[in-house]
Amino acid sequence: xxxxxxxxxxxxxxxxxxxxxxxxxxxxxxxxxxxxxxxxxxxxxxxxxxxxxxxxxxxxxxxxxxxxxxxxxxxxxxxxxxxxxxxxxxxxxxxxxxxxxxxxxxxxxxx
Amino acid sequence: xxxxxxxxxxxxxxxxxxxxxxxxxxxxxxxxxxxxxxxxxxxxxxxxxxxxxxxxxxxxxxxxxxxxxxxxxxxxxxxxxxxxxxxxxxxxxxxxxxxxxxxxxxxxxxxxx
Numbered sequence: 001x002x003x004x005x006x007x008x009x010x011x012x013x014x015x016x017x018x019x020x021x022x023x024x025x026x027x028x029x030x031x032x033x034x035x036x037x038x039x040x041x042x043x044x045x046x047x048x049x050x051x052x053x054x055x056x057x058x059x060x061x062x063x064x065x066x067x068x069x070x071x072x073x074x075x076x077x078x079x080x081x082x083x084x085x086x087x088x089x090x091x092x093x094x095x096x097x098x099x100x101x102x103x104x105x106x107x108x109x110x111x
Numbered sequence: 112x113x114x115x116x117x118x119x120x121x122x123x124x125x126x127x128x129x130x131x132x133x134x135x136x137x138x139x140x141x142x143x144x145x146x147x148x149x150x151x152x153x154x155x156x157x158x159x160x161x162x163x164x165x166x167x168x169x170x171x172x173x174x175x176x177x178x179x180x181x182x183x184x185x186x187x188x189x190x191x192x193x194x195x196x197x198x199x200x201x202x203x204x205x206x207x208x209x210x211x212x213x214x215x216x217x218x219x220x221x222x223x224x
């Protein structure tokens with residue numbers, strides 16, 4: 001069974017701090033997505049990465065896909081209270097369109 | 112553009128009853144997916160439609176679950192009869208291209224008592 005482990009599970013930081021969330025697996029994936037989810041809402045897609053080593057930036061968020069396409073990281077610079085939420089990674093293998101979701105990282109940014 | 116719409120947003124039913132969840136995808140999105148999260152677990156894939164055809168239903172837990180997509184537009188997911196372990200949040204997502212650009216709905220929270 002393929003698993004996506006995210007770390008840390010919970011993170012509480014002060015506004016302005018930097019943080020990194022990790023998404024790890026022993027499997028190779030053809031693409032990986034990061035989502036943010038808020039209470040009572042569905043996950044909102046932030047980014048999709050498909051190439052090993054790929055780095056994408058979305059304002060203060062930097063996403064990296066591992067060289068071997070088994071892991072990914074999400075780095076947030078100067079976190080804001082609006083960044084608070086549940087961050088999910090999701091990955092799919094070649095030959096399928098279904099995604100496996102990670103265990104999630106719950107981030108709280110304190111003002 | 113309107114997003115993915117799911118209803119009801121909440122449903123509380125008794126064990127043994129039937130419940131039907133509905134999903135309206137973004138207009139023009141041929142790909143429609145159902146996922147669910149049961150308490151304390153990760154979001155898990157249920158099935159994938161391309162237009163009206165089931166492309167992959169490997170995640171459907173058992174034959175109490177029936178999904179349809181009439182005319183390739185909206186989709187329904189029926190649970191009959193519902194069991195306690197079916198409680199959770201059921202999400203629908205749609206995309207133009209298979210496997211990319213998912214847009215999720217807000218989900219239906221199903222509680223079986």
